Amino acid sequence: MDLENQKRVKELSEKYGPENIVVVLGAAEGEAAGLAAETVTNGDPTFAGPLTGVQLGLKVYHVCEPEIKQEVSPDLYDEQVGMMEMVLDVDDIISEMTSIREQYCKY
Amino acid sequence: MSLLKDKKVIIIGDRDGIPGPAIEECVKDAGAEVVFSSTECFV
Amino acid sequence: MNSVIKGTSYILAHAPDMVIHNGSTQTTERIVNPNSEYLVKLPSHIRSYEDALNYRPNQTYIGNMTPAELGEIPQPWYDKPMENGPRYGKFGEIMPEDEFYMMMQVCDVFDLVHLEKGFVADVKPRFTANPVISEDIAARIHDGIDISEIEHFVNEEHAEGLYYQDKLVGYVKRAHDVDVNLSAHVMHENLVSKASSVLALLYVVKNSGIDKSEVEYVIDCCEEACGDVNQRGGGNFAKAAAEIAGLTSATGSDMRGFCAGPAHAMVAAASLVKAGTYKNVIVTAGGCTAKLGMNGKDHVNKDMPVLEDMLGGFSVLISANDGVNPEVDTDIIGRHTVGTGSSPQAVIGGLVAAPLARAGMKIPDIDRYAAEMQNPDITKPAGAGDVPASNYKMIAALAVKQGDMEKAKLATFAKEHGMVGWAPTQGHIPSGVPYVGFLREQILNGEVNTAMIIGKGSLFLGRMTNLFDGISFVVRKNAGAAQAQEGGVSKAEIKGLIAEALRDFAASMME
Numbered sequence: 059m060d061l062e063n064q065k066r067v068k069e070l071s072e073k074y075g076p077e078n079i080v081v082v083l084g085a086a087e088g089e090a091a092g093l094a095a096e097t098v099t100n101g102d103p104t105f106a107g108p109l110t111g112v113q114l115g116l117k118v119y120h121v122c123e124p125e126i127k128q129e130v131s132p133d134l135y136d137e138q139v140g141m142m143e144m145v146l147d148v149d150d151i152i153s154e155m156t157s158i159r160e161q162y163c164k165y
Numbered sequence: 166m167s168l169l170k171d172k173k174v175i176i177i178g179d180r181d182g183i184p185g186p187a188i189e190e191c192v193k194d195a196g197a198e199v200v201f202s203s204t205e206c207f208v
Numbered sequence: 209m210n211s212v213i214k215g216t217s218y219i220l221a222h223a224p225d226m227v228i229h230n231g232s233t234q235t236t237e238r239i240v241n242p243n244s245e246y247l248v249k250l251p252s253h254i255r256s257y258e259d260a261l262n263y264r265p266n267q268t269y270i271g272n273m274t275p276a277e278l279g280e281i282p283q284p285w286y287d288k289p290m291e292n293g294p295r296y297g298k299f300g301e302i303m304p305e306d307e308f309y310m311m312m313q314v315c316d317v318f319d320l321v322h323l324e325k326g327f328v329a330d331v332k333p334r335f336t337a338n339p340v341i342s343e344d345i346a347a348r349i350h351d352g353i354d355i356s357e358i359e360h361f362v363n364e365e366h367a368e369g370l371y372y373q374d375k376l377v378g379y380v381k382r383a384h385d386v387d388v389n390l391s392a393h394v395m396h397e398n399l400v401s402k403a404s405s406v407l408a409l410l411y412v413v414k415n416s417g418i419d420k421s422e423v424e425y426v427i428d429c430c431e432e433a434c435g436d437v438n439q440r441g442g443g444n445f446a447k448a449a450a451e452i453a454g455l456t457s458a459t460g461s462d463m464r465g466f467c468a469g470p471a472h473a474m475v476a477a478a479s480l481v482k483a484g485t486y487k488n489v490i491v492t493a494g495g496c497t498a499k500l501g502m503n504g505k506d507h508v509n510k511d512m513p514v515l516e517d518m519l520g521g522f523s524v525l526i527s528a529n530d531g532v533n534p535e536v537d538t539d540i541i542g543r544h545t546v547g548t549g550s551s552p553q554a555v556i557g558g559l560v561a562a563p564l565a566r567a568g569m570k571i572p573d574i575d576r577y578a579a580e581m582q583n584p585d586i587t588k589p590a591g592a593g594d595v596p597a598s599n600y601k602m603i604a605a606l607a608v609k610q611g612d613m614e615k616a617k618l619a620t621f622a623k624e625h626g627m628v629g630w631a632p633t634q635g636h637i638p639s640g641v642p643y644v645g646f647l648r649e650q651i652l653n654g655e656v657n658t659a660m661i662i663g664k665g666s667l668f669l670g671r672m673t674n675l676f677d678g679i680s681f682v683v684r685k686n687a688g689a690a691q692a693q694e695g696g697v698s699k700a701e702i703k704g705l706i707a708e709a710l711r712d713f714a715a716s717m718m719e
Binding site (some may be wrong): 181182185186187204206 | 467587592675
């Protein structure tokens with residue numbers, strides 16, 4: 059994850075309390091989604107950014123996951139995300155995200 | 166219990182997946198407050 | 209009358225040492241994590257020049273393989289090299305790093321680049337043997353200097369070292385002691401962009417056969433900025449490159465739009481020529497050092513070679529309608545506007561569906577689409593997916609959504625209307641334009657009638673807006689050529705012209 063984005067995630071977690079934060083991702087692939095999710099839960103796996111070794115354990119979802127989809131009006135969701143549901147490998151994204159949450163999510 | 170309602174949301178979108186502003190529209194609709202939104206680019 | 213695409217060029221320069229010393233992923237890593245495992249492992253994942261030549265996507269970029277031929281090879285491609293990959297192709301060449309440093313030196317007009325004596329003696333004969341390096345350019349080569357002087361500038365004067373096979377062979381020094389906009393880092397980046405653009409310009413002149421004095425305007429569409437503290441993005445890469453390339457009758461300007469820059473520049477050039485303002489305009493861009501090894505961490509983690517070791521460049525000559533060459537149809541222009549919205553379907557809708565609907569056409573009516581032609585060998589291991597494939601899926605999904613196409617055709621859309629990606633991830637370089645060279649040939653030989661070129665740009669990276677951007681245009685068979693063929697009036701004449709164009713291509717390949 060971009061270093062500036064890691065810095066913002068860290069600062070905002072401190073400001074609002076990690077239990078009040080939800081991170082929503084839009085990554086193009088399961089693996090990239092998993093890496094970003096790992097970064098905001100268990101720390102930066104590439105050891106490059108401010109979240110290296112920082113285990114925030116934040117709640118993190120991909121926008122294509124059912125947990126997010128069910129909270130958005132169907133028409134609006136279809137307008138913003140609908141087409142990409144056909145393009146992305148949603149099942150792969152869900153399985154990567156679920157695995158990361160099970161291992162590292164604290165909330 | 167709602168996952169997004171009244172929560173502070175951080176968005177990390179992807180240029181080749183779903184970009185930040187599109188996710189913003191969705192989570193705002195669900196009643197969340199967007200505290201940061203960004204879009205990453207790997208190309 | 210619409211303007212036409214009269215010639216194209218595509219060049220690469222192999223830059224393995226610049227991956228290590230100048231790529232932003234690596235320079236950032238050296239600051240935040242100087243002892244990292246990545247930096248230790250990186251040198252053993254760097255490709256040799258021969259590996260770069262034998263890499264099929266590179267051979268596709270310079271025109272020795274077609275995208276369709278590349279698509280026949282199962283992915284990944286990095287472990288399926290060809291044998292004896294040639295340096296030269298019909299569109300351009302793959303220049304080795306040592307000769308590219310000399311290219312940077314001849315492009316320097318401010319005494320910033322100096323190379324070591326022995327290095328100059330070794331490289332000069334090979335550099336000047338290049339068919340596009342004319343005498344006026346060769347005359348710009350300086351004598352080399354002592355290594356001690358190079359070491360002094362790199363160690364004491366903040367110069368950027370130029371390394372070849374891990375050995376210091378030259379430097380780019382700062383152009384000002386205080387102004388960060390003229391730092392050695394910025395000058396190096398800008399000289400790389402300029403040098404690769406000049407090489408592309410030399411090839412487009414050669415490939416098209418145009419007299420240099422007939423080029424009136426050059427538009428540079430790279431993603432760098434040149435200027436000093438008082439005008440940081442003042443420009444003008446276009447004119448600076450035109451000067452070295454010997455385009456003495458040309459002026460020019462820079463057009464920027466992140467990766468969408470080339471598509472914006474093509475539309476502007478086509479419009480300038482169509483309006484009669486200029487007869488011949490060249491759109492050009494050089495490569496980007498910062499993006500070298502951008503996804504190197506993922507490549508090293510997956511025990512692959514670092515594939516982002518190529519600097520890219522291209523030029524396209526847009527000329528007044530000659531009745532033969534493919535036309536840029538400026539009546540069918542797609543735009544991502546401020547109000548379009550940023551959802552992927554809004555973007556594709558604005559760029560593809562809307563302009564076609566205005567022209568009374570449907571998505572499947574266009575023979576070929578070229579959006580972002582990034583090489584999936586590079587992007588897939590980095591988690592960015594197969595970018596061209598995603599674009600085709602989006603276009604196909606939209607076609608189904610608006611009832612232009614049966615759902616059953618979703619799976620075959622990419623094969624019928626698209627191609628695999630082959631361009632290096634150099635930002636603006638992959639954005640639609642790599643296909644223009646092949647497209648021109650395919651239209652001339654009757655394989656394709658229409659194509660849409662789509663450029664997309666991540667404006668939000670500049671932190672001035674959160675907006676995305678994009679622009680598209682349609683290229684089609686010349687109406688004159690189409691009419692002549694249909695009526696059979698001067699079919700033989702047209703055939704003759706096409707044969708001549710193809711002979712020119714063949715001749716340029718032999719040289």
